[in-house]
Amino acid sequence: MSNSELESLRKSLDEINYQILELISKRAEIVEKIGAQKQKHGLPRFDPVRESTMLENLVSRNKGPFDDATVRHLFKQIFKASLEMLEEEHKNHLLV
């Protein structure tokens, strides 16, 4: 079946997937820098108040189509992955 509109939408989706990958990778690099700063100043890696503020700021800017609960869920996954990445890097650093 030929459906050029569907094909064109899928191309847009692929493009946006790669842009999201670039942004979450750039975000993870910033998280690494923040982790290094925190370690330097003896601050804990996880800051629940800061995380909660980030989520509220995101939800307040959400215009859909995802509902607020979904936005919260997706960003919590990103935050969790970032923290796990820092913990893994810290563990590997200790093992070296």
Place this chain on the structure above:
Amino acid sequence: MSNSELESLRKSLDEINYQILELISKRAEIVEKIGAQKQKHGLPRFDPVRESTMLENLVSRNKGPFDDATVRHLFKQIFKASLEMLEEEHKNHLLV
């Protein structure tokens, strides 16, 4: 405690959070359009082969710092949320 470097990194993180929100929202809008096209052509909403191809394409472009398993996990969450959004919208449409 004053730590201007940490503050500046946090501002970058906030900025990038909003950019990610914009992109995942734009992505969800494209998913809605794809869903409408598929419905029009009697195609199933979920296409496991296409999803698997998208994941492989993303992993092949991953340059870190997240490992491939994390990239896979985060995108699977985005795909799942998109499918659930379509199913919810379809259900609501049937109820009207």
